[in-house]
Every structure is written in C-alpha cells, then in structure tokens.
Amino acid sequence: xxxxxxxxxxxxxxxxxxxxxxxxxxxxxxxxxxxxxxxxxxxxxxxxxxxxxxxxxxxxxxxxxxxxxxxxxxxxxxxxxxxxxxxxxxxxxxxxxxxxxxxxxxxxxxxxxxxxxxxxxxxxxxxxxxxxxxxxxxxxxxxxxxxxxxxxxxxxxxxxxxxxxxxxxxxxxxxxxxxxxxxxxxxxxxxxxxxxxxxxxxxxxxxxxxxxxxxxxxxxxxxxxxxxxxxxxxxxxxxxxxxxxxxxxxxxxxxxxxxxxxxxxxxxxxxxxxxxxxxxxxxxxxxxxxxxxxxxxxxxxxxxxxxxxxxxxxxxxxxxxxxxxxxxxxxxxxxxxxxxxxxxxxxxxxxxxxxxxxxxxxxxxxxxxxxxxxxxxxxxxxxxxxxxxxxxxxxxxxxxxxxxxxxxxxxxxxxxxxxxxxxxxxxxxxxxxxxxxxxxxxxxxxxxxxxxxxxxxxxxxxxxxxxxxxxxxxxxxxxxxxxxxxxxxxxxxxxxxxxxxxxxxxxxxxxxxxxxxxxxxxxxxxxxxx
Amino acid sequence: xxxxxxxxxxxxxxxxxxxxxxxxxxxxxxxxxxxxxxxxxxxxxxxxxxxxxxxxxxxxxxxxxxxxxxxxxxxxxxxxxxxxxxxxxxxxxxxxxxxxxxxxxxxxxxxxxxxxxxxxxxxxxxxxxxxxxxxxxxxxxxxxxxxxxxxxxxxxxxxxxxxxxxxxxxxxxxxxxxxxx
Numbered sequence: 001x002x003x004x005x006x007x008x009x010x011x012x013x014x015x016x017x018x019x020x021x022x023x024x025x026x027x028x029x030x031x032x033x034x035x036x037x038x039x040x041x042x043x044x045x046x047x048x049x050x051x052x053x054x055x056x057x058x059x060x061x062x063x064x065x066x067x068x069x070x071x072x073x074x075x076x077x078x079x080x081x082x083x084x085x086x087x088x089x090x091x092x093x094x095x096x097x098x099x100x101x102x103x104x105x106x107x108x109x110x111x112x113x114x115x116x117x118x119x120x121x122x123x124x125x126x127x128x129x130x131x132x133x134x135x136x137x138x139x140x141x142x143x144x145x146x147x148x149x150x151x152x153x154x155x156x157x158x159x160x161x162x163x164x165x166x167x168x169x170x171x172x173x174x175x176x177x178x179x180x181x182x183x184x185x186x187x188x189x190x191x192x193x194x195x196x197x198x199x200x201x202x203x204x205x206x207x208x209x210x211x212x213x214x215x216x217x218x219x220x221x222x223x224x225x226x227x228x229x230x231x232x233x234x235x236x237x238x239x240x241x242x243x244x245x246x247x248x249x250x251x252x253x254x255x256x257x258x259x260x261x262x263x264x265x266x267x268x269x270x271x272x273x274x275x276x277x278x279x280x281x282x283x284x285x286x287x288x289x290x291x292x293x294x295x296x297x298x299x300x301x302x303x304x305x306x307x308x309x310x311x312x313x314x315x316x317x318x319x320x321x322x323x324x325x326x327x328x329x330x331x332x333x334x335x336x337x338x339x340x341x342x343x344x345x346x347x348x349x350x351x352x353x354x355x356x357x358x359x360x361x362x363x364x365x366x367x368x369x370x371x372x373x374x375x376x377x378x379x380x381x382x383x384x385x386x387x388x389x390x391x392x393x394x395x396x397x398x399x400x401x402x403x404x405x406x407x408x409x410x411x412x413x414x415x416x417x418x419x420x421x422x423x424x425x426x427x428x429x430x431x432x433x434x435x436x437x438x439x440x441x442x443x444x445x446x447x448x449x450x451x452x453x454x455x456x457x458x459x460x461x462x463x464x465x466x467x468x469x470x471x472x473x474x475x476x477x478x479x480x481x482x483x484x485x486x487x488x489x490x491x492x493x494x495x496x497x498x499x500x501x502x503x504x505x506x507x508x509x510x511x512x513x514x515x516x517x518x519x520x521x522x523x524x525x526x527x528x529x530x
Numbered sequence: 531x532x533x534x535x536x537x538x539x540x541x542x543x544x545x546x547x548x549x550x551x552x553x554x555x556x557x558x559x560x561x562x563x564x565x566x567x568x569x570x571x572x573x574x575x576x577x578x579x580x581x582x583x584x585x586x587x588x589x590x591x592x593x594x595x596x597x598x599x600x601x602x603x604x605x606x607x608x609x610x611x612x613x614x615x616x617x618x619x620x621x622x623x624x625x626x627x628x629x630x631x632x633x634x635x636x637x638x639x640x641x642x643x644x645x646x647x648x649x650x651x652x653x654x655x656x657x658x659x660x661x662x663x664x665x666x667x668x669x670x671x672x673x674x675x676x677x678x679x680x681x682x683x684x685x686x687x688x689x690x691x692x693x694x695x696x697x698x699x700x701x702x703x704x705x706x707x708x709x710x711x
Binding site for chain 2: 008009012013014015016017018024027028031032035038039041042044045046047048049050051052053054055056057058384398400404405406410411412413414419420421422423424426428497
C-alpha cells in the first residue's frame with residue numbers, strides 16, 4: 001500500500017511543476033508499483049484538465065490570434081490542405097474560440113476593485129441624456145466622470161451629502177466626500193455627518209461647513225458659489241480680497257481672476273423639492289401607462305396566470321389571478337411576505353425575505369410550451385439556489401426557475417422520474433444579476449418549448465441563453481410556489497431544503513405557449529403586444 | 531458559419547463534423563490526459579491542437595458506434611509521446627508513461643455537466659483559494675509567481691492549490707449526486 005495523502009500532494013506538485021528530483025522519483029515509484037495509484041493519478045489528471053478547460057472557456061483570446069498561431073506550425077507543404085480543412089471545421093465548431101495562450105484572468109479581481117471604488121448612489125435621473133457611460137437609478141457610481149448633456153441627476157454620496165446636478169454638466173467623482181465640477185451646476189445639501197464635503201473646480205475648493213450650497217461652473221475661469229444655508233469655506237487659488245468664508249444668503253462670482261460678492265440666488269438652481277414633485281408625477285404617469293398595458297395583457301392568448309400585485313390586501317392573503325377568464329381556484333395564496341411598493345411608488349409588490357415567504361397557486365394539466373415572466377427586484381442572493389418559481393414537485397415536467405448565488409438565471413425541467421442529477425433538462429444563463437443590480441427591477445422571461453425542444457432565457461427583453469432539450473417532455477402544471485421551493489411531501493428527501501428568494505416581485509405571468517422574442521421584448525418595454 | 535458556400539455537406543464532411551463534435555465532448559478529458567504527461571500548459575496546448583488536427587484528418591477511419599474515448603486516447607497518447615521525445619518536454623520517465631498508457635481506464639463522457647457544476651463550485655471557494663486557482667489556471671502562473679502576487683510562501687500556495695482541487699472535486703461530485711435541479 002502507499003500513502004494516499006502523500007500521493008495526492010505529489011500529484012498536485014507534478015501538475016504545478018513543483019516536484020523536486022527526489023519527489024519525482026518517489027511519485028514514479030508509487031505509480032509503477034500500484035495500479036490503484038495510477039488510477040488515482042489519471043483521475044486527478046482528468047479533473048486538472050477540467051479546471052484548465054473551464055479557465056480557458058472564460059478567457060478571451062480572439063479567433064484570429066488562434067488561427068494565426070495554428071498556421072505558423074504548418075510545416076510540411078503537402079499537409080497544408082488538410083490543416084486548412086481542419087481549421088475551417090474548427091472555426092465552424094467554434095473550437096478555436098477557446099483561447100490558448102494569454103487569457104486575461106484578472107477580471108474577477110478587477111471587479112472587486114471596482115466595487116471598492118464606489119462612492120455614491122444614483123438616486124434619480126430625470127430626463128437625462130448621458131454623454132458617455134450611463135447609469136440607471138439605484139446604481140452605485142464608481143470613482144470617475146459623470147457627464148450629461150441634459151436633464152437632472154440626484155446623487156447620494158456615501159458620506160451622506162446629496163448632490164443635484166443639472167445638465168449639461170461634467171462632474172468627476174473622486175471620493176465619498178470629494179467631487180470636481182468641470183462644468184455645469186450643482187447644489188449640495190450636506191447634513192452634519194457629512195460636514196467637510198468638498199466640491200472643487202480647476203482653481204478652488206468649496207469646503208462645506210454644514211450647509212446647502214450651489215455651485216456653477218462655465219469654464220475654468222468662471223465660477224459662482226452660492227450659500228443657501230449655513231457656511232462654506234473657499235480654499236485654493238482664490239483672488240485676493242475674496243472672503244474665505246461665505247455665509248447664508250451670500251454668493252461670490254469669480255471670473256478671470258476677479259471676484260465679486262453677490263447675493264445668493266436660490267432661483268438660479270434647481271429646487272430639489274420641485275424636482276421630486278416632477279419625478280413623482282413622472283412616476284405616477286409611468287404606473288398609469290403600465291396599468292393600461294397590463295389590462296390589455298390580461299387578454300393575451302394562452303395566458304394562464306397573471307398576478308399584477310395590485311390592490312393587495314394584507315389581511316385577505318389572496319393574490320388575484322387577472323388572466324382573462326381565470327377562475328377563483330387559480331388565485332394565489334400569500335403566505336408571509338410584506339406588502340411593499342413595486343416598480344413605481346403606487347405599484348404594489350410583495351417582498352420575500354423570510355425563508356417561509358411564498359405565494360402558492362395551482363394550475364392544471366400539462367403544456368407542450370410554457371413562457372414564464374416576472375418583474376423582479378433582487379435584494380441579495382444569499383443562497384446557492386434562490387427560487388423564483390417551483391412547480392409540480394417530483395412529477396415528470398416539474399419546473400425549477402431560479403437564480404444561483406453568482407446571479408445566473410437557471411431553469412431545471414424534470415425529464416426523467418429517477419432522482420439523479422441527469423434527470424433534469426437544464427438551461428443556465430451567464431451572470432445576469434451582479435451586486436450592482438441588487439435593488440433594481442429586472443424583467444426575467446424563460447420559454448420552454450418541448451415541440452421544438454428549445455429553452456431560452458431573456459433578461460430585460462434580450463435573449464441571454466438558449467439550449468436544446470435532450471429529452472422533450474411537456475411542462476407539468478400543478479402546485480406552484482412563487483419565491484420559494486417546497487418538497488412534495490413531508491417524507492421527501494428534499495424536505496427542509498431552503499431555496500427562498502430575497503427581494504420583491506411585482507408582476508408574474510405564466511403562459512401555455514412559447515412567446516416569440518419580439519413578444520417578450522414588447523412586454524418588457526411596456527407595450528401591449530399582438 | 532458554414533464555410534464559404536451554401537451547398538449541403540457531403541457525407542464525408544458530415545462524418546468529420548460528427549467526429550469533431552465527439553472530440554469537443556471529450557476535450558477536457560483529453561486535455562487532462564495530455565497535461566498528466568506534459569505539465570507545461572502551453573506545450574500541452576500545442577499537443578492538444580495537434581491531436582485535434584489528427585482526429586480531423588483521420589476522422590474517416592473512426593467508425594461511429596465504436597468507442598471514441600479509446601480512439602482519441604490512443605491518438606492523444608501518441609501525439610504526447612512524440613512531442614516529449616522530439617521536443618524534450620519535461621515529463622515522467624518512459625517506464626511510468628508506459629504503465630500509465632496501458633492502465634485500463636476510459637475517459638468520462640460527462641464533462642459538459644461537470645463544467646457547469648464547476649462554475650458554481652468555483653464561486654464557493656474562499657477568496658484566497660479562488661485567486662490561487664484563477665492565477666494557476668487562467669493566468670497560467672506557477673506557484674512561485676502566485677506566491678509573489680499574493681505575498682505568501684510557495685509552500686502555502688502548494689497547499690492552497692491542493693486543497694482547492696480537493697474541494698472542487700468533492701463539490702462537483704456532491705452536486706452530481708443531488709436529486710434536484
């Protein structure tokens with residue numbers, strides 16, 4: 001017998017080219033003397049190959065590099081033809097897309113650093129036209145420039161300062177309490193904990209001493225600072241005879257090296273309460289538009305279940321199925337959950353947080369094709385599986401629709417009655433929910449078509465994954481859980497497994513037909529379709 | 531992307547494409563087999579490509595229905611030995627290579643499933659272990675370089691890599707035996 005732990009270490013060292021001459025002899029002796037050792041070695045080699053394959057598939061070398069590299073190796077003239085044929089076939093199979101030499105593998109690390117660089121949250125964006133990279137409300141903003149051609153942004157710096165930026169403007173975010181205004185207008189409201197919040201331009205620094213102030217920059221030599229409340233301090237290259245401290249009601253304009261004291265003018269800056277009112281009106285209008293589209297959607301052919309999460313009555317525990325012609329038996333039962341707001345302030349939603357929270361509903365029969373759609377706000381992905389929907393436990397055609405911990409959208413469709421890994425048809429998207437998306441509303445749709453054998457995932461109206469079923473089974477309708485998973489019976493081996501969802505859902509639909517990509521896009525964009 | 535023309539493939543082309551499809555299915559196993567003999571990643575990549583081209587060229591001699599795993603293993607082994615002898619790649623002794631070559635063992639055919647599960651398992655690795663594995667397999671660094679990058683000893687990198695491999699293997703195997711999707 002050999003020392004298995006020792007063999008494991010030697011094999012690992014061999015793969016990493018870390019063996020000393022003595023260790024190499026030791027490994028060789030073990031491999032020569034025992035078939036069991038050789039089996040272990042070959043098994044570990046197969047895993048080693050799998051790890052390497054995985055790493056290569058996520059790298060990013062280009063097709064051309066790869067082909068050029070392969071062609072360099074062609075020496076014997078007579079063999080050129082078959083290599084060319086082989087290459088063409090490889091290209092067709094996409095094999096050469098698998099990178100070889102220098103995959104840039106630091107993406108994961110880079111990402112962590114980016115998250116570390118976030119300094120503010122984008123709270124609102126009203127009528128904004130971005131100039132360069134754009135961000136959605138709710139997004140965390142990294143250090144770097146924010147440029148808008150028009151519109152208004154409300155930013156909450158992590159220090160606690162709230163900044164309203166009026167376009168056209170260019171603002172560089174430098175830290176949670178420092179920004180540089182290169183052009184445009186801003187107002188900053190700074191609560192006591194954020195005192196010291198500073199906005200600079202090319203020449204000066206405006207340091208807050210507990211205030212609300214406005215700043216307007218037209219060029220490096222043209223700047224105004226207005227104090228609406230409290231006090232600010234001016235630092236840096238300020239013209240002589242300029243007051244270094246500026247108090248409520250006062251303002252200073254600095255043009256081409258000359259300063260002039262003026263009266264603060266609140267009216268020349270956007271009023272954030274007026275801004276919020278305008279945003280609220282806009283928000284209500286969007287909700288009204290959705291309501292109109294949603295009523296039309298209820299008539300969609302093939303619509304079995306449509307939960308719009310409106311008019312929720314926490315005491316009744318009933319979630320009404322709004323699909324045209326639906327009977328009361330298909331209404332959902334709310335178990336736990338909190339009644340919260342949805343995509344718009346007036347829109348209803350259910351919040352799922354406790355491991356028991358769920359909506360249970362039932363539908364009957366089987367369907368050759370099914371489309372699942374939901375508007376979802378993911379708050380976090382704490383579990384290996386975070387269920388959006390699970391349906392018909394343990395039956396052939398059982399459906400699991402969920403997000404995994406890494407933010408991939410997953411479908412599992414039971415296509416064999418055995419309890420084994422390969423009893424499932426699976427479709428996995430790339431990562432579609434990153435921590436940056438936590439708190440944002442996303443539209444997920446999945447189409448299962450057992451007639452064509454295809455499965456597709458869509459996020460925000462765009463296809464993100466497609467796959468073929470190995471075994472074409474129809475979808476089993478039946479007992480379903482929204483935002484949770486449960487086992488079929490108290491004796492099931494899966495009893496007690498926790499796969500609850502953490503976030504909100506404010507619309508869900510199940511259709512017994514395969515929607516086209518166009519239909520899904522039009523549902524996503526809020527247009528009634530057909 | 532089907533070459534430059536729209537004509538349907540000839541039976542020979544269709545057969546070749548089928549054989550290449552089988553190769554893709556076994557690609558991780560073939561790669562592991564070559565890496566076992568040639569630990570250098572880029573040298574092994576070269577042999578991997580030569581193996582693929584040979585499989586393509588000899589596709590006609592492969593009969594669908596017979597064991598592709600055994601056939602491709604013979605080719606990979608031949609290509610690896612040829613490269614070791616001709617280019618003096620670092621490897622194990624001839625005796626050991628011989629013994630490994632005659633060891634009865636079939637390539638596994640479930641690489642696709644295991645690759646999917648592996649992605650989930652990688653996410654479960656502790657950050658240090660994840661970085662070591664990424665440096666090793668994506669950036670192709672060896673333990674001394676990884677130790678420099680992470681500010682620790684080569685010995686601790688060796689241990690981290692070895693433990694991470696064990697964890698990943700166990701994690702994928704555990705997932706393979708779960709009964710749920």
